[in-house]
Amino acid sequence: MSAATPSSTSPRNPGASRQTATKNVALDPIRILRQHWKRICVWAIVGAFVSGAFQVGAYFIYPVYSGQVVMRLRNQLGDAKEIFGEVTPQEETVARLAQTEAQQMISRDILTRAVADRDILKTEWHKSFLDENGQFIVDEAVDDLEDDISSGHRRGTQFFLLYWGTHVPGDVPIVLNTIADTYLDELKSESDKKFNSTKGVFVQKQEDLDKEISSRKAEIAKYIKEEGIPSYEENAAQTQRGLEELQRRITATTMELSLVKSQRTRVDAKLQGKIEPTEDDVRKADQDPAMVQLSRDINDIAINLASKRERFGPSHPEVIQSEHLLASAQAQRRSALDEIVKRELRGEYKKLSDQVVGYEDLLKQQTKDYSDETKRVEGLASRVSELEAKKDALQRLEEERAEITKAITDLELARSRIDAIPVEKAQAALTPREISFPNPKVVLPGVWFMTLAFGVGLIFLKEMTDQRVRFASDLIPMIGGKLLGVVPDLADDDTSPERVEFVVRDAPQSVLAESYRTIWSSLSKALADEQARVVGVVSSMPDSGTTALISNLAASAATVGKRVLVLDANFRKPGAAGMCGGVDDGTGLGEVLSGAEQLNSVIQHTPRGIDLISAGRDRPLELFETPRTASVIGELKGRYDLILVDAAPVALAAESLVIANNLDAVVVVVRAMRDERGLVARVLAQLGRQRATVLGAVLSRPQQTASGYYRKNAQALASYTSAGATKEQAAAAS
Numbered sequence: 012m013s014a015a016t017p018s019s020t021s022p023r024n025p026g027a028s029r030q031t032a033t034k035n036v037a038l039d040p041i042r043i044l045r046q047h048w049k050r051i052c053v054w055a056i057v058g059a060f061v062s063g064a065f066q067v068g069a070y071f072i073y074p075v076y077s078g079q080v081v082m083r084l085r086n087q088l089g090d091a092k093e094i095f096g097e098v099t100p101q102e103e104t105v106a107r108l109a110q111t112e113a114q115q116m117i118s119r120d121i122l123t124r125a126v127a128d129r130d131i132l133k134t135e136w137h138k139s140f141l142d143e144n145g146q147f148i149v150d151e152a153v154d155d156l157e158d159d160i161s162s163g164h165r166r167g168t169q170f171f172l173l174y175w176g177t178h179v180p181g182d183v184p185i186v187l188n189t190i191a192d193t194y195l196d197e198l199k200s201e202s203d204k205k206f207n208s209t210k211g212v213f214v215q216k217q218e219d220l221d222k223e224i225s226s227r228k229a230e231i232a233k234y235i236k237e238e239g240i241p242s243y244e245e246n247a248a249q250t251q252r253g254l255e256e257l258q259r260r261i262t263a264t265t266m267e268l269s270l271v272k273s274q275r276t277r278v279d280a281k282l283q284g285k286i287e288p289t290e291d292d293v294r295k296a297d298q299d300p301a302m303v304q305l306s307r308d309i310n311d312i313a314i315n316l317a318s319k320r321e322r323f324g325p326s327h328p329e330v331i332q333s334e335h336l337l338a339s340a341q342a343q344r345r346s347a348l349d350e351i352v353k354r355e356l357r358g359e360y361k362k363l364s365d366q367v368v369g370y371e372d373l374l375k376q377q378t379k380d381y382s383d384e385t386k387r388v389e390g391l392a393s394r395v396s397e398l399e400a401k402k403d404a405l406q407r408l409e410e411e412r413a414e415i416t417k418a419i420t421d422l423e424l425a426r427s428r429i430d431a432i433p434v435e436k437a438q439a440a441l442t443p444r445e446i447s448f449p450n451p452k453v454v455l456p457g458v459w460f461m462t463l464a465f466g467v468g469l470i471f472l473k474e475m476t477d478q479r480v481r482f483a484s485d486l487i488p489m490i491g492g493k494l495l496g497v498v499p500d501l502a503d504d505d506t507s508p509e510r511v512e513f514v515v516r517d518a519p520q521s522v523l524a525e526s527y528r529t530i531w532s533s534l535s536k537a538l539a540d541e542q543a544r545v546v547g548v549v550s551s552m553p554d555s556g557t558t559a560l561i562s563n564l565a566a567s568a569a570t571v572g573k574r575v576l577v578l579d580a581n582f583r584k585p586g587a588a589g590m591c592g593g594v595d596d597g598t599g600l601g602e603v604l605s606g607a608e609q610l611n612s613v614i615q616h617t618p619r620g621i622d623l624i625s626a627g628r629d630r631p632l633e634l635f636e637t638p639r640t641a642s643v644i645g646e647l648k649g650r651y652d653l654i655l656v657d658a659a660p661v662a663l664a665a666e667s668l669v670i671a672n673n674l675d676a677v678v679v680v681v682r683a684m685r686d687e688r689g690l691v692a693r694v695l696a697q698l699g700r701q702r703a704t705v706l707g708a709v710l711s712r713p714q715q716t717a718s719g720y721y722r723k724n725a726q727a728l729a730s731y732t733s734a735g736a737t738k739e740q741a742a743a744a745s
Contacts, residue, residue, distance in 0.1 A: 039484060040471075047470050054466025055459075062458035069449040077176030077447035078183035080191045081438035082116070084109055084169040106164055107297055107306040109171040110313070112434055113162035114341060116173060116194045122153045122160075125186075125193040134182040156186075163317070170437060180443050187440035198432050201287070206426045208286045212277060213419045216269075220412040227405040234398060254399075257381045262407045264377055268370035269411055275363035281356050288352050290433065296351040305344045312337045478687050483710050486681055489692055493707035495537075495678065496530035498556060499523065500712040511559040512590050515566045516619065527563035530709055534564065534678065537706040543675030544648050547580075547656040547703060549667055551694040555682040556711040558587050561655045565591065569620040573652040576614075576622045580635075580658045580670050585626030587657040592617040599627030603643055604634035610646060622651070635669045644673050661694045674703040683713035 044051065084105065115121070126149050131137050140152040156175070164171045175187055280286045296302060316333040323330055385396055425431055448454075480486050487494050499522060501511055508518035515524045515531075538546065548557045548564075561577055568575045579587040580600060589595035593615040602608035607629065615623040634640070647654050656674060658667040671677050677698055681691055698705050 042482070042484070043471060043474050050470060051463070051467060054463050057466065058459040058462030061462045062455045065458045066449050066451055066454050069454065070446070073448075074178060074446045075176045075448035076178070076180040076183055076443040076445075077174060078187055078440045078443045079172045079174050080187040080436065080440040081170055081172050082112070082191065083435050083437040084112065084171070085433050085435055102167065103303070103306075104297070105169055106166065106310060107303075108294075108433075109164040109169065110162075110306065110310065111297075113164065113171045113173070116190065117157070117160050117162055119153060119157065121194050121197060122156050122190065123149060124197070125190040126152045126156065128189050128193065130185055130189050134185050135179040136177050136182040136186065160190075163313075173440075176447055184440040184442050191436050191439070195432065195434065195436065198434055202426075202432055205287065205289065206422060206431075208280075209277070210419060210422050212273065213415050213422070216273065217412060217415045217419065220408055220415065224405060224408045224412065227401065227408060231398070231401045231405065234401065254381070254384055257377065257384055258403050261374065261377045261381060262403075262410065264370055264374045265407055266411055266414065268367065268374060270414075271363050271366045271370060275360060275367060278356055278360045278363060282353065282360060288356065292352050292355065293348065296348055296355055299351050301347060302344070302351060305340065305347060309337065309340045309344060312340055478689060479684055480681050480686050480688055480691055480710070481684055482713060485688065486691070486708055486710050489688065489695060490679075490705070490708045493537075493705070495533040495707040495709050496526060497710045497713060498526050498530070498560070511556070512562045513566050513619070515563045515570075524563075527560070528567060530560070531564055531567035534706065535568075538653070538676065541676055541704050541706065543704065543706070544652065545644055545654045545656065545673075545675045546706070547658050547667075547671055547674045547677045548680060549658045549671070549677060549694075549698070550660050550680040550682065551662045551686050551690050552660050552682065553584070553663070555660070555680045555686070556709075557680045558590055558657055560678075560680055560709060560711075561587060561657050562591055565621045565653075565655055566619060568653045574622075574650070575620070576624065576647060576651040576654045578624050578647070578654055578656045579626045580656050582626055582630035582632055582666070583659045583664055585630070588615065588623040588625035591621055591623055592619060593623035593625060595625050596628065597625055599625035600643075601627030601630040601634060603627070604637065604639050605629060605631070606639070610643060632664075632666045635666045635673075640670070641673045661697060662690055668697055668701055671698055671701040671703045676706045677701075677703045678706055679708040680711050681708055682711050 125131070126137075131152075132147065137147055137152060140148045140155070142148055159177075160173065160175045162171060162173050173187055173190065175183065177183060177186070277286070281288050281292070297306070312333065316330065316337055319327065319330045319333055385400075480489075483494055483497055501508070501523065504522040506518065506521040508514050508521040508523055510517070511523060514521055515527050518524055534546075538544070548561050550557050565575045565577050577587055577591050578600065579585050579595075581587065582601065585595055585599075588599070597613075597615075598608050599613050603610050603613055603624075608627075613624055613627070615625070617623060644654070656670065658664070658670050661667045661671075679691075679695065679698065695705065695708075
């Protein structure tokens with residue numbers, strides 16, 4: 012009697028590598044969509060109803076009417092006497108200026124002033140911001156406007172627009188036009204302030220000159236009277252022309268010096284904050300490369316923000332993030348603009364200061380030259396020279412006054428022109444006739460798609476959280492690709508066999524029979540490769556189909572002439588012998604292991620050519636841990652070509668692992684739609700640490716679908732088999 016290999020033999024297939032393969036089972040999106048196509052269609056129908064209901068509900072409950080007011084940038088004013096403004100600047104400059112004006116137009120200061128206007132109290136919109144005493148809360152209304160109002164620039168034009176929407180159409184033109192008018196009033200006020208500030212400098216200079224001229228005239232009259240100087244006509248014409256030329260140069264230098272000082276005074280006032288920088292200063296700063304780049308960035312962000320609003324709506328996280336980014340970029344631009352303006356003013360102040368020093372030096376030099384020239388003509392009476400000097404000084408003062416008077420006149424003329432304000436209202440806001448939200452072209456497909464996406468997401472979420480083994484694709488990674496076959500459910504066999512046991516004999520043309528033959532074909536090759544003869548058929552949980560598999564494998568092996576023995580080692584719930592045509596309640600393996608019976612006395616022979624050994628009456632579980640177990644299996648190996656051992660579920664019965672350690676190989680049966688992947692992985696890992704080789708797994712009773720792979724194959728096989736049987740019957744009848 013040959014002895015089996017001791018149980019201490021090291022495992023031939025450790026479970027570590029298999030555990031790695033069972034960590035993650037990839038989802039097949041195509042399979043999921045095909046499997047749940049009916050549910051997806053239902054969600055599509057539900058989405059259609061939901062989108063329609065949302066459209067109708069929003070139309071009656073939350074309609075939004077939107078409008079716009081169109082503003083236009085005027086051409087920049089050059090000289091006060093020009094009929095038209097200067098030529099329109101480049102498109103990039105226009106866009107930057109339009110965006111600047113648009114942002115200033117919706118600044119909080121402008122909105123606060125606009126909301127405080129009496130016309131706003133005529134709107135239904137303002138009623139949403141009344142306190143318990145019926146007082147209008149301006150700050151809350153301004154907050155709402157800052158969230159909802161927007162602006163934009165029409166590329167290729169000098170137009171920029173202000174957009175806003177509310178639930179009452181009549182409120183739209185009132186609010187938008189009030190904001191536009193408030194902004195224009197603010198521009199007019201700022202323009203007046205700048206004109207008045209500039210004019211004040213010239214008027215003060217004019218008054219000073221008037222006093223100086225009056226003083227000089229009185230001084231000359233007194234000098235003539237006191238000195239008794241008669242009218243004197245210069246005889247030395249050439250000398251006089253030389254003195255006049257020097258005098259003209261001194262006059263020109265003095266005027267230039269006075270003008271430069273005046274300009275320096277204005278620049279100094281701007282630096283000290285006494286007067287605001289002019290629009291030219293701001294435009295000059297805007298042309299700085301850094302400002303140009305910032306404006307481009309702000310324009311790109313604004314375009315991206317508008318695109319995201321159209322795609323996702325105003326409350327989407329990406330829209331909110333873009334709005335914050337735009338606000339940050341605008342703040343950065345304003346800070347950079349102030350810094351560049353101050354830098355340019357400081358540079359201009361230094362330049363003007365250098366010019367003042369130069370003109371003063373030049374004036375000193377010219378005055379010295381004039382003095383020297385005067386001394387040179389000592390032949391002239393000193394009193395006449397002094398008188399002429401006084402007259403010349405008076406003339407210079409009068410010329411300077413004339414220039415200042417002309418500047419004041421030009422300033423008044425420029426102020427009186429309508430295009431002194433850089434912005435005008437091109438088109439007032441009108442009462443909207445159609446709602447802007449809900450827009451059926453956007454709402455219907457959008458809500459439908461979101462509903463459908465929600466439904467499909469639920470389907471995929473359920474698939475991801477379902478830990479059961481349902482398909483062969485779930486099991487293959489767990490066993491390293493060793494899938495011996497798939498056994499469909501009895502109800503899915505279109506040939507309608509009566510039972511699963513011995514279906515390869517009783518209904519050989521059935522789909523089940525073909526499935527078991529396929530498993531036997533794969534198993535027989537694996538047995539030959541491993542030179543295994545004792546094979547245990549186990550499962551993780553009861554009712555997995557192990558006994559049915561054993562009966563059909565035994566029948567297939569007996570058909571090809573193999574000596575087959577079915578050994579029932581399930582001491583907890585025996586039944587393999589009875590199902591194979593033997594007796595379950597007689598003596599069996601338990602009595603042999605305990606020594607109460609001899610092996611030959613418990614072997615049952617069946618008409619199907621399969622020998623059986625039942626579990627027996629006396630079935631202590633501890634018998635499997637005795638050396639007698641290996642001895643009995645070793646003796647049976649010498650008598651049979653194939654021994655199929657039916658064991659209890661591994662997850663419930665620890666003795667199944669002891670039995671597996673005395674076998675050559677093990678086949679694991681997994682019940683689809685019931686066994687958890689984690690449980691199967693644990694069972695495979697436990698079996699992998701035993702002596703027996705895990706030849707593979709069999710997937711039992713997977714759920715079939717109308718478009719499933721196994722279902723289609725089963726239908727094709729049934730059709731093919733039915734056609735073959737019909738031909739045989741026809742041939743027999745003939």
